[in-house]
Amino acid sequence: MNELGTLQKIDLRKVWTHEAHDFTQWLAEEEHIKLLVDELDIEIENIKPEASTGRYNVDIVADEVDTGKKVIIENQLEYTDHKHLGQLLTYASGWDASIIIWIVKDYREEHKQAIDWFNRHMPETISFFLVQIELWQIGTSKVAPKFNIVAQPNDWAKTVKVSGGQNLVSELKLQQQEFWTQFKEYANNNNTSLSLNGKAKPQHWYNINIGTSRAYITLVFHSKNNLVGSEVYIPKDDLLFQQLYAKKDKIEQLLGFDLDWQELPEKTASRIRAFKSCDPTNMEEWQEQFEWLQQTTEKLHKVFKKYI
Template structure:
């Protein structure tokens, strides 16, 4: 007996040649992949839902250039090597050279097709290198339905044993990295100091083990965040605008806002994201006892100033 449901109008999934989508490896594919929303797709496959933050592209390593240098959510250095063709010995040697030169813990080799011998090489390296080194061989494909825009698809060809299981365990409750715990401890000190001296922040949330700490300003249009970047060794305070309308309305009054906060701000539209940020940073490693108190006081004072100024312009 039929269900009475008739399905019509389904499209046909067609594979698109990679060179029709990205003509050049460096100028097209690498720059495309480096955009936040695209590298997030790669992170979903490699990290099982974690995140990747691109530090730079075409990074010098001796006389060579690594395609992408990134950092994952555990602040491990990630090197990404792109090859819109079949794997070869040259690119295998390059990604190992780049990994050594940048002291990377995660190496990601993205290719059109993989030779069996290179897949075996990656598997062998994962089995015989230190447990802190993780190598991935990823296939990139492009697909479309009818006249739709091509969509990328990342397929794992080779990966470390039990990688996704280890990633999930490392982010589960009760299994947090030392760095995340140090970040949480710093933000706990920020909260304690802020509760004592701040006059414009209504409440300081309980910090969690992550590299950012959000402070609400009583508006759904955005919030203030303190960020810790141990890789580049700075502390940042930013107003995070949740949409472009809010950002552009603030940007139009940029000189007035900068005069009110008393510093020159870094206006980051982030054109490929819905949100944008307006940031100021102070050099220094929050783990360094010699500058820790100075960074704490600067962060709290800057947050207090942002909390006074930005809500007036929302």
């Protein structure tokens, strides 16, 4: 029988000595903040660390992709306290934020109760999250971060709630969740070779493991751009992208179609994308879109596994 390792919790300050200079800068990097927003079922852009407007200074400010709502993140690598709770409310007011995230080492019950109270009594367009950050290690392995949601709005995973239930974004997110749910059912009924273990969530992407931590496949539902896509997503590994690009002709020959190679030097990740122009909000076209997604993704998975 194989010997199993033991999880060991690591002191946050051993990795991030300074909250602003170390942890905030680490979190602001695209592949790191993605760990957080994936947990919260949101997607953000225009990420700015240590942002200020007038006398209001917040650790991270960003925009929610689907709605343009302002997102603020306040970090505290200690137990929650009244001072930071007050700062959180001040920053939320100064930035007119709709999504407010408080990341902490640990929390006191009265502060969790306060966040829960805000979510019950604030307008439904304003959402508060209390998130615990932990570091874990097995033996001499790399230290791994883990985000735990301590408090969040009721039914957040189901929809972005608004008064009267008439919000188009809410309907879009629910449709995205239904799209992934039906795609998984379609692909599994058609003997797919893909491992579709991820939960269908109300978001415009769905990730598929490719067997390595260096890259994964992301399926996308883009209503704004009128397309569905399947892409190899490479977080912060310029060398891997260049190695694959050097084999571009061979890879595309094996696939039987061309790819959109996006190095994205201004960002911390790159992608290699195939896409189909269509209207993903039109449910009558879903079967055709599902067929294309399954066939294309199976080819990407098979070919790129040889080179990654």
